[in-house]
Amino acid sequence: MVMVSERESELRQRAWDAAASVVDPEIPVLSIADLGVLRDVTLDGDRVEVAITPTYSGCPAMNMIALEIEIALERAGFRRPKVLTVLSPAWTTDWMSEAGRQKLRAYGIAPPQAASSRRALFGAQAIACPQCGSDKTELLSEFGSTSCKALWRCRACREPFDYFKCH
Numbered sequence: 001m002v003m004v005s006e007r008e009s010e011l012r013q014r015a016w017d018a019a020a021s022v023v024d025p026e027i028p029v030l031s032i033a034d035l036g037v038l039r040d041v042t043l044d045g046d047r048v049e050v051a052i053t054p055t056y057s058g059c060p061a062m063n064m065i066a067l068e069i070e071i072a073l074e075r076a077g078f079r080r081p082k083v084l085t086v087l088s089p090a091w092t093t094d095w096m097s098e099a100g101r102q103k104l105r106a107y108g109i110a111p112p113q114a115a116s117s118r119r120a121l122f123g124a125q126a127i128a129c130p131q132c133g134s135d136k137t138e139l140l141s142e143f144g145s146t147s148c149k150a151l152w153r154c155r156a157c158r159e160p161f162d163y164f165k166c167h
Helices: 004-019 062-077 098-107 116-121
Strands: 038-044 045-053 081-086 137-141 149-154 160-164
Touching: 004 038, 004 045, 045 062, 062 081, 116 137
Parallel strands: 045 081
Antiparallel strands: 038 045, 137 149, 149 160
16 A cells, blocks of 8 residues: 655645646636546656546647646646546546536536436437526537537527537
8 A cells, every 4th residue: 555645645736726727728617627627636756747538539628728737737836747638438528527517507508417317318408598597498509619519599588508518
């Protein structure tokens, strides 16, 4: 059993906090921790490695996120940080925090439903409008403002909105 010193634990927490402060460049109200993209932080002496998992392969935001993590870690006093992209297991919206889901809703984006939603059973999806809360909504396009979102419209308030697609 490997014992972790209090100093190592504090350094790891400081590195985690620095990395977790990075926001998603496509949805700036979410940190990468809220999104579940931040997977792990490890220390090798004073060197820190951060593991991130993209929301989908080819996500254009990942390069920017990796760069922002390196900058945040260097500002926190870590020299030569390393960011690793981990593809397995694949990211899922189930990794998103409840606080992240609430932030999305407040920002006007309908958060993803749980993997065990009604759609999984019946192929039907009732997405609540983030503006008025009505479930009288309709899909306009599987393609929203970014690849991870779909465009929906509320039939009650008539407002269009993005829905963060489940993965």
